[in-house]
Amino acid sequence: MSATKRLPQFMQSLKARLIVSALLLILIVMPLIGLTLNDAFKQQVKSASMNELKAYFFAILAVTEVNDAGLQMPEALLENSFNVIQSGLYAAITIPAQKLQHHQPSNHDSSSHSMPQITAWRSESLLGIELPNTLPSPQKGQGQFSDISLNSQPHLIYSFSVSFERPTSNGDSSNQFPITIHIIKDQTEFQQQVTQFSHQLWRWLFILLALLLVIQMAWLWWTLKPLSSLESELSAIENGKATQLCNHYPTELQAVALQLNTLLNTEQNQRKRYRNALADLAHSLKTPLAVIQSQQDLSSESFEQVSHINRIIGHQLKRAQSAAGSAWHLGVEVVEVSDKLVKNLPKIYCQPLIAIDQNVDRKAIFKGDEADLSEVLGNLLDNACKAAASKVLLSIEYNNKKLKICVEDDGAGIDAALQAQIFERGIRADSYKMGHGIGLAIVRDLVDSYHGRLCIGRSTRLGGALFSVEFNG
Structure with a gap:
């Protein structure tokens, strides 16, 4: 176990360490100065009294x-x-x-x-x-x-x-x-002088101590302000409110800020090129597959296999495009994605009309890519609308940087046997039943790529299926 882990929680902060060090320095040095000055004054007054007694001695000796x-x-x-x-x-x-x-x-x-x-x-x-x-x-x-x-x-x-x-x-x-x-x-006069000096000395030392504490706190605040600014900017980048570090920092931190900006630009550009290359690959594969599917003499068995290849390609491309492996700095407001989906899905599932209710924490943040969040929410809500009789409930909680998404419907639910199969390794993307097809496979892979957790159960409020996804901050 390292020394840092053995320290109390508050002492793991650099700011707390500096404040404690400054306080200890002041609280140790100032009393030592007071004791030294008080003792020096006492010795000086006593020495003056001794010289005075010597002078009186010679006066007595003379007569x-x-x-x-x-x-x-x-x-x-x-x-x-x-x-x-x-x-x-x-x-x-x-x-x-x-x-x-x-x-x-x-x-x-x-x-x-x-x-x-x-x-x-x-x-x-x-x-x-x-x-x-x-x-x-x-x-x-x-x-x-x-x-x-x-x-x-x-x-x-x-x-x-x-x-x-x-x-x-x-x-x-x-x-x-x-x-x-x-x-x-x-020695009464001598004691009075010493006592008066001591009271005055300690009074002014306490005033000086308070003044030094104020100055020290102001100095620490001014010294650590760039660190607080850097922390705020990193938090803004993590929450998706900024893409670069923009403030000007002291020499020691400016190099770190430049390196972080370079890292962010490189990562974003690399991810962009990667996605563009995958999009080009998808386009180049879909065109030949579409030509094959358009052949009149293509047997139904071959047509099914081509369709299966097309679905697998789409699934693997979406899986490869996930930004989970490199999106530590991204942050998306969940409500921006959920509101769009809740607004548009009822237009698709209008016969019969599916009502989607929301219980969403408006401050919830998804630490990842917006496209990935849209894919997870979209597929879960789409599957729920397909399986629901008339009602779907979307619940989103955000506590201690942990995001929990729950999608419930009032449909028939999912068999316990199928729930177990979904989590087994090696299950192919087309093995899910109608209403929980390739979309759920994509959700599973995306959640795994973000080291999240996907649970399937039965809703106690609506009676149908319950899909629960949890992401750690």
Whole structure:
């Protein structure tokens, strides 16, 4: 089984495949773009906040002093946000707990992460806010960004460890005084910026997505329009409403259109020459046969054989002239043929008068040659009129490109044995009984040439014979 047959029915359309591909491309790419832009903006805003915290750190470091009494900080800072209670911008300085307890020189690296820290100073803005028990304590000369929670709100903290030198009492050595400066900022504003940007970004992306879908559908419609036009023209040719492809197509399809037109012209011309040759052959054979039949001394037995030869020639010529083998592109409106026959046959069978009723689908199409359809309908109706007492019914149905023709009469019907003989191979054209002669043989051969189906039975509505012919689209 091929890959195409395994696909769902709607995916077997080229148009459906292009539309699904375009939709998948848009629906995958656009969210990826949105996620990437949103993450990039978030990182940019966070980077800006980090740079801001670094700047505040240097401002705090500039006013930090250490003397014999310990850490000295001004009462008020230049950045007013540090002086406003719970302003969202905070500063704190921690020192190692061991340093505060002993107040004596030590060469031990007091900025170790494992050493406990205590808060030596905090800005006025931290009033009423409890700091966590453990704050980041990076190595001396290094900074660290991290996230903490204050009053159940997310905050960004920047910690940097430095060490001050203060002289000893005798003035000949130095004492290290390590501290860690913490700059803390509320992330509410940061989250608001990110959220606002995300909402605006996704809103515009959805608008862009809708716009791209409209543009994509318009582009696909414009791109596939030549295919739709080609399909319409082929359908018109198939239904007998046109004989050539007339539209101008893009370069890729123009060559196909030219080849199809060449094929159509070649096939039509070849069929025409073939029929003309058969007509000439029929004419050349009928003239000598007519001369033989006109001989006065011709015995009745010879006359019958000549007549039989004449009938066989007519039958085989009509069979050979059938366009079924090459008429895939032809289409005939059945009603045009049936109306002519129903109108003319009662003029022939007027004693007694035969009434022909119609139940015909006016949109029915016969995919074949008009002469073949006329031959099938004409012979079926002619046989029905011969066998009917007073009434014939012609029914034509057309559904899902399937054509069904039914001809019924109110005559005596056909024997079951003769019905079986009609479908046996090798039955000669003259073996049918009166009323169902060579005409039915022609119908059988024409139906077979179109790969149709001929059934014979008894009519439930009129009581006589029922001839049913079915053609697939």
